[in-house]
Amino acid sequence: MTVHPSLQNYADAWTHAVEAIAELVKPLVEGEWNRATPCPSWSVRDIVSHVIGMETEMLGDPRPIHSLPRDLFHVRTDHARYMEMQVDVRRHHTAPEMTSELEYILIRRARQLRNENRAPDTLIPAPLRAEQTLETAYRTRAFDCWVHEQDLRAALGVPGNLDSPGAYVARDVLLEALPRVVAKEAGAPAGSAVVVDVTGSVEFLRTVRVNAQGEGSIDGTPSLGPAVTLATDWETYVRLACGRVRAAEVADAVKVEGDEDLARAILERFAVTPN
Incomplete structure (x- = not known):
């Protein structure tokens, strides 16, 4: 078998x-x-x-x-x-x-x-x-x-291997946790949207949308008026999401547009792997 x-x-x-x-x-x-x-x-x-x-x-x-x-x-x-x-x-x-x-x-x-x-x-x-x-x-x-x-x-x-098969598994695992980070942990307001734009070895654009009940969902459709847009490279995204660096250490590698307080709250809670 x-x-x-x-x-x-x-x-x-x-x-x-x-x-x-x-x-x-x-x-x-x-x-x-x-x-x-x-x-x-x-x-x-x-x-x-x-x-x-x-x-x-x-x-x-x-x-x-x-x-x-x-x-x-x-x-x-x-x-x-x-x-x-x-x-x-x-x-x-x-x-x-x-x-x-x-x-x-x-x-x-x-x-x-x-x-x-x-x-x-x-x-x-x-x-x-x-x-x-x-x-x-x-x-x-x-x-x-x-x-x-x-x-x-x-x-x-x-x-090396930032675009290997494991990288795409990691992308999916990390993105699965993003709605919780944005909606529940960072407290993005109901009706808001947060766009994450990642470039580099693994490229993707995802929008987290918060509904009227404060629950987050994620899709690949751009938002016309997001509360926050976060743009960074794949390696930085992984390091942040896996808790390898703090947001302040890679501030120059993350471009923020929109509500700076909400962006800060998201980035401070970006690590989703268990400690």
């Missing part, structure tokens, strides 16, 4: 991203594994540990039995604690141990994908003892791996 057609796009995006990650870290010497990345509080080693850990969970391997140190001050939520477990347990692993485990896990996951015969709506375990559909899991892993590939590229000074 092969991957279900509705899962194939995510499987391809995941494969492209994880193979890029493996190529990026394969030649690194020991000290380079400790380089800081744009992902808050995580090093190169930490990101690769996270990828390994999440892929082992997709394989159904048991989570490690491990107690987190009390001085990990960046770990503030249950979700962060869950994710940190797979990271902290590998913090003293050597470079050969890291690359060997990553290679082994990717071989096993590739075999799993080739033999996948479950329906996309099959429920499987999710973090924090929740459940998710297989399709959601595939999409999440493709998105997560592409974002972390970009973290590694930034840390190692090797830019």
